Amino acid sequence: MELEAIPGVGAKTAAALSELDDPVATVESGDVAAIARAPGVNEARAARIARGAIRRRHDDAGRVLATDRAREVYREAIDLLRERTVTDYAAKRLETFYPSASASRIAEAQSAAADATTREPDPEVRDALAGVEPLDDPPTVRVRDRCLATADAEMFARAERAVPELSVETVEDARDISELGRSYATVIVIDEAFAGLDVDGDVKVRPDALETPAETVPERLLAFFATNRERLEAAAAVHEAAAVAGDPVAPDGPAADLDHLRDALARLDDDGTIVGDDELARLTDAVDDLDAAVSTAASVADDRLREAIRERDVTIEGTDFLSLVEQGARVDSLLDRELADEYDEAIAAAREHLADALRLEPEEAELAEPIFDGDPSFPVDHDEAAVSRLRTELAAARDRRSARLKADLASDLGDLREPVEALVRDALELDVELAISRFARDFDCTMPEVVDPDADADPGESIGAGGDGTIDSGFRIEGGRSPLLDVAFDDAEPIDYAVSGATLLSGVNSGGKTSTLDLVALVVVLAQMGLPVPAESATVERFEEIHYYAKSQGTLDAGAFEATLRDFGDLVEGADGRLVLVDELESITEPGASAKIIAGILEALDDQDATAVFVSHLAREIRDAADFAVAVDGIEAAGLVDGELRVNRSPKKGHLARSTPELIVEKLADDRGGEFYDDLLEKF
Structure with a gap:
């Protein structure tokens, strides 16, 4: 596969991906963390690349989300999932789930999601996940x-x-x-x-x-292992916590031997050096402390000589003194003659101190002897060249041992290199699965059935309202509750709704028409992402496109109104396999014209067997203006109780719902009576 054949991957990105060990396999795996290790590719970009590779694999070139509001619903769905992740990786990885029109992609995603929903979200596992991050490539070590x-x-x-x-x-x-x-x-x-x-x-x-x-x-x-120590230890903790919880990350256990991994990491410092080896530590300290030890050893000799001089009376005959002076002797030479034994003892003490301080081996101590082997002097002098030779030998021994230990440890860790990649990847993917599981549990989700619009069904089964034994175009939702409402999910009333074909949805103000559209959009979007939906059961057609038009804010001017009509003109051309959700389109212009325009749009959608739900307060007028029998559903109000509207949230099929003004007039007619209220009521 050519990398540039992946949607969204140009020449520059392909060049960056080619730096990976196996770029094609990595991209096709969908492993966001592995893709993000390409130069200049962050996790967000990696998620888009992985999504592009998925699209190519399933020949999924279409774009299901056709309008801004449809894309907003998708983002809201993703946000609900992302809120349930622990790692940044999982938050990005979830974006590889997208609404697809490909049956194979939906089936693939559903299989993964179904497995995820069997996971038990354990608090200790989630706590362990907090320390897991994708493995990082360290900078080049010189x-x-x-x-x-x-x-x-x-x-x-x-x-x-x-x-x-x-x-x-x-x-x-x-x-x-x-x-x-x-x-x-x-x-x-x-x-x-x-x-x-x-x-x-x-x-x-x-x-x-x-x-x-x-x-x-x-x-x-x-x-590599030093840089990723904390990530590896955190991933190991995740695997252990999951095993204790009875829900192992991988069925065959961790990809790496955790005891072996921890033992190897214990031998490695954070800067990549070897720790825990006494001999290497001795040699390292000896090289580092050599100058200080030589200086202290010289002081030890000086102290011994100083004490010897204080304790002895030194007598020099005049002829001896004259002879020494004539020979150009120094005071040190005089001391050497008189304190030769004491000087030798002082030098021996210096050598012993140096060997003890640096913990020198016998052969190394022999190399150290020339450091204090010059002419007698006070203060005692040392041979810098000898110090340099000892330093060179100690450093070489240190480097040889370090290299040998590094090679040994690298040999141990070499067998773990690929397993730890899988260890961390499995832990990160567990976070993705747990997020889906928590989403499904928090919102009482079920896995929907996504069907082709022309597929045969069991007798009596249909998506829409037909019930004629075949799968109609459309959707059916039973016991659906929207997590997008501004109320606690447990307080949301369940909704049953099914639509096949072009339908008007009527109802009282604040009766839940818009929230019903949101629920329908959310269920369909999640279903085509291959994810569970917040309903007791749901069956949806595999739509090619989802068009969701939110309520307009006020009447549009002539230019905006014309642009809106152009959008709908484009929409109805080749609208097969589309879901169209429209919220109060009549607000774009005056009511009389709106009813006629909506009726015309519905006629075009009906001719092409599209599934459409138009929320409108002009349902009666639109039905009268249309040249076909427009289906009208209604969210029926049960009445007013103590000034509050009581509503049956599930739309009633084939029912034109009464408006809020009609309910208020009816209540006044019942409460107060009188010809005025009765006459008003008759006009509805």
């Missing part, structure tokens, strides 16, 4: 104690690209390699032509070095 060496220019360029952590040096012969051995703790020769090379220093001939980066530069792998 390793200065090791280098690659080659005599081939092409190999040189390849090595610089493959192993940017190490310096790559050019060599011509063994002498050049030997020179590098004096500058680097380890030299890795990548030319096979040098096989069998025997030179001083830690020089290895490894033609496979570029193909085995974990051995060549273990720091790369160690940096």
Whole structure:
């Protein structure tokens, strides 16, 4: 698959994605975190790329959400789901669910959602999820104690690209390699032509070095684990908490051995260095503390000599003094002659202190002896060249041990590299599943049936009101409650509503007509996302497009009115497979003209067997103006009780609902009587 064939992926994004290890497989997997590891691709962008790949896989080029209000309902649905996530990843990942007209995509999403709804949202699991994030790629680590060496220019360029952590040096012969051995703790020769090379220093001939980066530069792998330590530990905690809750993240258990992972992480510091090895710690401290230890050792010798001088009377004969002066002797020479034994003892004390302070091994202590091996002096002097030689030896030993330990740990962690990717991915995907599960539980959802409009059904089953044994176009909702209302969900009254064809929805003011449209739009949008819907049961046609027009705010001027008519003109052209929801279109102009315009739109939609629900207070006028039998449903008011409107929220089929003014006049006629109120009532 060409990356640029994915909707929304241009040349620049394709180039960034190509930096991934397996860009095509990664994009097709829908793994938002993995896609977001491409340079310059954030998680929001990754979610759009994953959605584009899903569309391409299902040949789903259409756009179901055709109007601003339809897109708003989708955003509100996504927000309800996102509110139930813990991780930023899950919030972005949920956006790969979108209203689709593809039967295969809806079925795929429904399968995933059905599995998700079986999850038990456990508080401890959610707490553990708070620390999980997608794994991060650490910055390139520069390793200065090791280098690659080659005599081939092409190999040189390849090595610089493959192993940017190490310096790559050019060599011509063994002498050049030997020179590098004096500058680097380890030299890795990548030319096979040098096989069998025997030179001083830690020089290895490894033609496979570029193909085995974990051995060549273990720091790369160690940096990855060090950078992601907290994420890995959090993911491990999620798997453990889920197992305790009886709902494992993965049926076969964690992808990585958690004890093995924790043991390996315990051997690694946050900066990627090795911890827990006493010998490495000793060598590291020795190198770091060398100068201070030498200075203190010299002070120990000075103190011993100072004390010796205080305790002894030194007598020099005149002829001896004259002879020493003539020989140009210093006072130190006089002290050497008189305090030779004491001086040797002071130097021995300095050497012993240095060896003890640095915890030197016997062979290292021998290397340290020349540091205090010069001519007698007071204060005691030290040989800086000898200090430098000891430092070089200690540092080389430290680097060799560190490299060996890093290689050993990298070998252990190498087997965990792919498993921990799955470990974290599974934990993040669990958050997605738990969000869907919580959504379904919080809003008493069920998985809807999404059918083709021309599919056959069992006898007596239909979506709409036909009941003739075939699947009609439209939708059927039973016990639906909208979580979009400004009341607590538990206080929302359940609604039953089914529509097939073009229908008018009438009803009293504040009777719930708009909230019914919102519920219908939400149920259809969620159903075509492949997600559960807030209803006891629901069956919807697989609509090609959803057009939802919200109520206009006031009468439109001539230009806006013309633009609105153009929108509806475009709408009714080829309206097959569309759901059209319109809220009080009559408000765009005067009532008489509105009734005629709405009647004309309904006629066009009816000719094309579209499913439409138009909320209107002009239902009677529209029905009279239409040249076909317009179906009219009504949200019926039971009456006024203590000044409050009591309404049966479920629309009544084939019923023109009474208006609020009619109810008020009827109440006054009953309460007060009189010819005036009776006459008014007869006019309705």
